[in-house]
Amino acid sequence: MLEVNGVSYRYQNNPWLFKQLNLVIHPGEVVGLYGKSGTGKTTLATILAGLKKQAQGDIKVDGNLYPIKGFQPVQLVWQLPEKVVNPKWRMEKVLAEGGDLDPELLTALGINEEWLNRYPGELSGGELQRFCLARALGPETRYLIADEMTTMLDAITQAQIWHTVLQLVKQRNIGILAISHDPHLLKRVCDRIINFDELVGNVY
């Protein structure tokens, strides 16, 4: 279980983005999250992935309190993939950051072997997005924070990717927080859907 208890955050002296926020994600559950642009969804996502520290409150993953030592079982697929891959690394090296990846998974995500030899700038937007998903789906991943994970994909590829991911959710009992602005997509893939603006409604 991924438990968020009374977590608050703000950037420097800016107003609080959220205060005393609570959220629970169970293994094998897909939770949808949507809300207005610029309100703090990605910020929350980076905190859950252990990349930023909350100002107040605590977070536990499967009983272990943050900060997590060693491999972080909560992995984030970034909204803007172009921001989080080293432009000077070939894709092979970029992928290696995710640990040993199952070649079958790469195929299922529509990633071609030939691309491993390329630099990020030599891939299309959607191809890069799929690499970032693959990197986050290493064997030790228990929870996936999918921040606008398929926005750069056509509808067919989007459906393919989500079917693959939902299969993994079952097989590996992974919990997912899916952040998206597409209500139709959330309805298709989620067990329950949360409005972020309501979740942080207690901000003042």
Place this chain on the structure above:
Amino acid sequence: MMDINQVEKSDHTLPNSLIKDKTPLFEVNHLSLTFRQYKKGLRESSTQVIRDFSLKIHQGEIVAVVGASGSGKSLLADAILGILPENADVKGDLKFAGEELTMEKQMLLRGKDISLIPQSTNALDPLMKAGKQVQSVIKRKNKKSIQERIFHKVGLSKKAGEMYPFELSGGMARRVLVSTAMVSEAKLVIADEPTPGLDEHARNETIHYIKQLADGGKSIMFITHDITAALEVADKVAVFYAGETVEIANIDDFTGKGENLRHPYTRALWNALPQNDFIPLKGSQPLPGETINGCAFESRCPIAVEYCAQKPPQNKSVSGGIVRCFHA
């Protein structure tokens, strides 16, 4: 000169029938794009990414380009602007306002008569505040007030103008990119995925604004995976698959189970939308450079017959659209 205020109340709008008779503002015929690559062992190989692409965009018209991820849409945009990497070879005819669009001309028109909303937010200068970046493309006076007005339109606060790119949320960065093209005086705007990750309000404002630009006489190439957005504002839709246009369809063709669509790929794309059936199609798009003797969609096509794999179908006109399929 066109002010954004004037764009809003402009009455340059021509009835569609009139537009169609005029020279297109932008025209491309039989464009192909090939990459020269060095593989392991330093053998040079060439990979064709776009094949035989033709399209016209008239003044005031919005042409949506939708299709498979990795099918060559962004490279098409880069080819029109003349900003491809050095190892890319382009063949074919490009025309702007009736005149050949040479490399020199591309350089001259880029950012002036032709402007791009790029897909990657890396296009923002990380060291310049968002407001300044937009002001830097405004050629007129009152740069700051024009910038603030356009920010207001796309739902960005004054404070956002004082932020550096790393301080912007994904949706905010996207809207800064959109603003940059909106304040330019370009006659042709190429918008490469301007709306992914935008919330409903910002998305609606953005596509509404694209529509206003077209009503004000600009031509727009609207590259998007958001088919609903394309249908809301575009005059026609070009569908891309594996470096080719498989269909140029009308807005009204996208309805029901896609019975009016001419190409099986377009139909599959339509039915794969989450609000339709969310059905994934088995298999994947052939890779650029893969040898294809017949139809590029053959390996995944539910209605393929033997000869589909043997010779490539050519473009043909069918019920008011263009399609590349033997069975249409």
